[in-house]
Amino acid sequence: MLLEIEDLRTTYTDSSTESTVTAVDGVSFEIEEGESFGLVGESGCGKSTIAKSVMRILPDNGRITDGAVRLNGEDLTELDAEPMRQRRWTDIALISQSAMNALDPVYTVDTQIKEAIEAHESWSEQRMDDRVVELFELVGIDPERRHDYPHQFSGGMKQRAMIAMALVLDPDLIIADEPTTALDVISQDTILHHLEELQAETGASMLLITHDMSVVAEMCDRTAVMYAGELAERGPTETIFTNPYHPYTLGLKNAFPSIHGGADSLISIPGAPPPLTDPADACRFADRCPFAAPECRSSDPPMKEVADEHEAACARIDDVGIETMREQAAKREVWHGVDDAPDGASAGDGAASAPTEVSGGDSA
C-alpha cells in the first residue's frame, strides 16, 4: 500500500475568535501503487485540506490533531520538519488548484522547476537543463519557452508547466487538486487525458481531488465521496457511479449530466453543509437529506460495507431499501420537498443550514 490515511483529523483555529473548525473529521482511505484515486465533494468539504495535511503544508492556523498518514508505511505526521521537507516532491508532488497563481511571477518557469530539483538533489546544471527540456516535450510545450516568465504563458501552458514540475523528481504519488478548474472545457479535457497518460507512463499513483464527478468517472480506479469533513461513501469508481448507496452521492450524481441521461434530469441538492465549528453527533447530511429520520440525528453513522469493497456512511440504507432510495432520489420533487414541506422524515430540529466557509480550506 502506497498511501494509508487513517482516521485523519485536521482543524483550523481562528485566532481572533478562538473558534476551531474541524475541516477533516476522521477520514480514512488507502491508495495502492499505480492507482488513481478520486476524492469528490463540494468546495469547503475539506478535500483540499486532506491534500495539505498529507504534504504537511497547512497554513499556520491549521493542525493535524489526530490520525496517521502513512506513505510506504512511514507515518508522515510523526516526522520532524527536515525529513518531512525531504519527502516533499521527491515522494509526493502537488498539482495545485490554481496554476494561475502557483508559479512565482518574478522567476522564469525554468528557474522554478530547477528550484524543486535543487531543493533535493545536487545535479549538474546540464543534467537539470536536460530534464527540464525532456519534461517540456513530455507535457507538450516548446522547450524554447522554458525561460519565459509565468505571465507569458497561457492558462493551459501554466497548467502543463505545473504538471512538468510535478513529474520532475519522479514522485510516487501525485496529488492533483482541482487540476483543471481554471481552464476552459477543451483544455480541461486535453490536460486530463494527458495527465492520465503521464500517470500510466510513470507508474505514479494519483490522488485526484475535484468537485466534478465526471472527471473522477473518467480518470479514477476508486473514488471517495466527501461531505462536510467526512467520507460519505467509498468504493470502485464504476460502482459508485452505477450503484451509489449514500443519499449524498445519489444527489451529486443528479447534478452531473455527462454520466447518465440528459441535461433535463439535472437536480441540485438544496441547502448547504452544516458549520464545522461544533459538529453535532448526527449525520451531517441530515438537514439536506430527503430520507432523514430521527435516528439520523441521534448519532453519526459510521462507514459500513454495502457491497464488495464498497462502503457508505448512511444509517437508513437497510430501512428504506436501496432500490427505493435510488428511485426516489431521481425525482426532483423528492429533493426540493425537503425545504418546502418538512413532513416528519425531514422536519427534525431544524438546525440552521446557512452557507459556511471553511477558513483556510477549499476555495475553489
Add this chain to the structure above:
Amino acid sequence: MGAKGYIARRAAQSVVTIFVVAVLMFVLFRLMPGDPTAVALSPALDESVQQEMARQYGLNQPLHIQFIRYMASVVTLDFGYSFFQNEPVRDILMRRIGNTLLLMGTGLLLAYAFGTSIGALAAWKRGSFDTRVLVSAVLFRSTPVFWLALVLLYVFGFHLEWFPIGHMVDAEATYSGFLDKVFSVDFLHHLVLPVLSTVPFYMAYPLLLMRTTMLRIEGEDFITMAHAKGVRDRDVFAKHAARNSLLPIVTTAPIVVGLAVAGNVLVETIYSWPGVGRTLVQAVLQSDYPLAQAAFLMIAVIVIVGNFVADLLYTVIDPRITYD
C-alpha cells in the same frame, strides 16, 4: 515599446518636470516678500554703485527679460553670483551637493536595509517580535526628525560628549580630497548623530509597508507551492516572500526620498552640515535669491532623479512590467 524606449521616455519626462519646477520657482521667488534689491543693494552705498550692482544682477530689467535670463541660467547651469558670498552660485552648490547626498544616501541606505529586513522578519516570525517591531515603527514614524536630532545632539553631543556637535570634520583636520575625507574616522564620527536622527523616521515607512506586503504575499499560492516543493524555509522566505514584497517597496521609494529631502534640510541645519539644505535655509533667510533659487532647484532635481531611478529599478525587478 521596449525597455529602452520606456527609459528614454521617462528620462524625457523627468527633464520636462525639472523645467516646470524651474518656471514655478521663478514665479514664486518674485511673489515672495522682501525686495531683493533692498537687501543686496544697501542704501548706504553710493547711488552709482547701487545701479552698477543692479545691472550686474539683472534686477533693473523688466520681468520677461529676467525670466529669459533665468531660464538661460537653468540650461547653462550658470546661476550667477551669490549676493553675499562673492562666488558663483554653481561653485558653492557643487561643493555641497556631495555632502548632502552623502548624508541623505547613508540615511536612506540604512533605513531601507533595516526597514525592509526587519519588516520582512516581523511578518515571517509573527508573535511578540512582530508586536514589538510594530510598536517601535509607529513610534519612529511619529517622531519628528528635528526633535530627535535635538535630543541626540543634547544627550550625546553636549552632555556625554561622545560625538561632535556639528560639521563634517574637525576644524583643524586637513584632507587632500573628497574621498580622503569621506573615508576618515573623523568624518564617520561626525556622521553618526545626523544619520541616527533620520534613520528611524525614514525606515518606518519601508518597514511597515514590507511587513504588510509580506503578510499578504505569504498567503499566495506560490508560497504554498514553494513549501510543497520542499524548498527550505529560509529560501521560501528570502527568494519568494521577501523578493515579491520588494515590488511595492520600490514603487513607493520616491515618497521616502521626498521625506528624506525635507528631513535632510532640518538635520543639516541643526548639525551645521555644509550641505545644500543648510545653504538653502541660510540663503532664504538672507534673501540671497540666486543661491536660494539654485539650491531649491537642486533639491527638486534630487527628488525627480530619485523618482526616475525608482522607475528604472522597477523595470529590473518586476518581469511583468509592460512598456506602454
